[in-house]
Amino acid sequence: MGLSERITSAEVYRILNPSLRPTVVRLRTDAGTVGLGDTGVSYGAGTEAMPPLLAELLRTAVLGRPLSARHEILLELTYGTFWAKRAGSLFAGAVSAIDQALHDAAARALGVPLHELLGGRVHTRLPVYANGWYFGQHSEEDRLTAARRVVADGHRALKTYPLVRQDEEQRLRHPSPARWDSALLRSAIDHVRRLRERVGDDVRLMVDLGGCVPRDHAPELLGALRDLGVEFAEEPFDPADESSLHWLPTPAPVPVATGERLTGLAAFDRVLRTGAVSIIQPDVCLAGGHGVFQSVAALARGHSIRVSPHNCSSGIGTAHTVQAAAAVPNLHSVETFPYLSAVPGYREILTDPLEPRIEAGLLTVPDRPGIGVDLDDTVASAFLVKRLKERHI
Template sequence: MFMKITAANIYVVPTGFRRAVILELETDAGITGLGEAGIAYGLGTTAAAEMLAAMLERLVIGRDPSPVELIWNDIYDQGFWTKGGGAISMAGLSAIDHALWDIKGKALGVPVHMLLGGPIETELDVYANGWWLGCNSGSAFAEAGLRAVERGYRGLKLYPLGMADPITVIRHPARRSLRQGESALVIERVEKLRAAVGEDVAIMLDFGGGLSSDQLLPLLRRLEPFNICFVEEPVDPALPGALAKVGRSTPITLAAGERVYTRFGFHILLETGAVSIIQPDLCNTGGIMEGKKIAALAEIHNARVAPHNYGSTLATAISAQLSACIPNFMVLECFPDYASEPNYVPILENPWEDNVKNGRMPVSSMPGLGAVLCRSTVERHLWKRVIPD
């Protein structure tokens, strides 16, 4: 069925600890498509919204949404800053990719994962993040972790190097170093959490860009007895050589990918030989089809895929579509307490997080992304409406 994209709405929605950049594409067939640009935290939210608007105005509005790959490549080739990747440009392209797939799935009456080969799993393993909010001491982490396990989660991620911050929630290490006394606190947090939850619960540690080698390598050696599932971003993602050095120096599995863009960036990451788990974020690495290509590249390197997912509830629905249909899927990140974050604003009427039971998320059979926009709360945060000139 031939359609035309007639307009687009871009919403910037402050929701909990995030500022979600949400895209809604409209067509003359009455079918709409949703997408999310993955700059919901850190700096650059409104820059991503403006980049998205420019892409839509020049290269999307007025076109048939069906040839997703053609539109993706037109934006990649003509956007200039898209080549070589980069958070702002690739986040905009990712959101457009999501919305095009959502439209296609709805038009054909099938979920997006059916368009990518169909589901390999009908339920996805997930791990919990955000359960640690308000924790500082090892005892507090242990108590909070045990509560998450009692709710059925079999995997927990925390930021052991992170210190409480009133603005950013978590303050990652500055200048790639810990302050005096913080290393002992890192070990205390992990040691007490492991003692509380037992050996069968997977513990993932996010180092948030990491430390320099003089502090990092001794710290990893001290963490080895605690059966760590993986350490995420142990070094600055701009330092593949340093990552390779760490990989040769520790038996702990390393993961990375939150700040890596497109298959080209993941090629460099995987060539280091340091990571056994990659973490593409489908809201900033290029979208769903690009994620499929990245997963295939990871197979060549015998690596598994644990998608990074720190956006709105829409980002979870997007990530789940890819997770369902790749053979090297490992686990999906999930924030079970998203709705209890301060100033939370609903993005979807049907968050997939609400369906998690015993650490597993059912894969929806709804057409498209399986996501219904909560229009009553989102529309008041319209950033820009894009229409033909």
């Protein structure tokens, strides 16, 4: 039936895994085609609010509509809901998940991989970096040993968080301004130095600073990261503080990356115009969906800036990120979490996740219809929280 297929039902799942608790959606059409989407709000406060919000938007704007109306649906969600016009992460995440699921279903209905609907693939294999390799490691020595294992497994790039601590549920806790002191700065530099010594000079290191660094300590920290060969420093300042990006020298001591907490094209435009950002990090699960993601990538290309998609949710989010990144000429790298499955209590919701396919720091873009992955109902059924059906009037 193709794009004339009508969306007749939807299922909302809240996945309660250690560390990450994503909310995902599966749409179904009258021809049996499915489409998967991920809200991206899988950590921090707000995860419990996602299922009812997502269900409300599905009920009011999606059910009963044909797949051919996916752009019209997105416009309705943006302009017809009042709050989406200046959406925060929760609302933008729900809209993003719906947009993803519609794109996935449309591609499956047409029998093509999703990247064909995004302008076509320009990359067959994507450079990736490993995140999450530190989960379950409770001492600095354990984390350094784990990093060495990551390299031994063939990964050529990894990201670390030198300013955070992990709580008992494996969640990252960033320091507040009230907890900042010189000792924290010194321990952060020391962590990156020891990590560099442990993994060697040939491994690419990315550092996430979590938006925690005050201006007076930024020059020393960024300078130290430059000397340690860090590829980029992510979110040195509060992401709501664009003035500090203007304050950075040009070029910055180490390339600066940001964007994971930005929603909507205008926010990315403002950040790119500062001239301080070298790597932009839109999240297809949070920024507003595939249309916003591709627009940000095109805008970045106009500024000679590369794109490294933020990706920290479920395997559905990874699959959408891979399809989106495949169509981006100015791609830097893709964030992945290949070691989440090793965390005690983790339950894999996909029958065929992409992360195990990473080889030598590269991930081949799937060419199956849609995003190339499917839910494992034997696992996902335990996390089902909402089932919605089209109302016939």
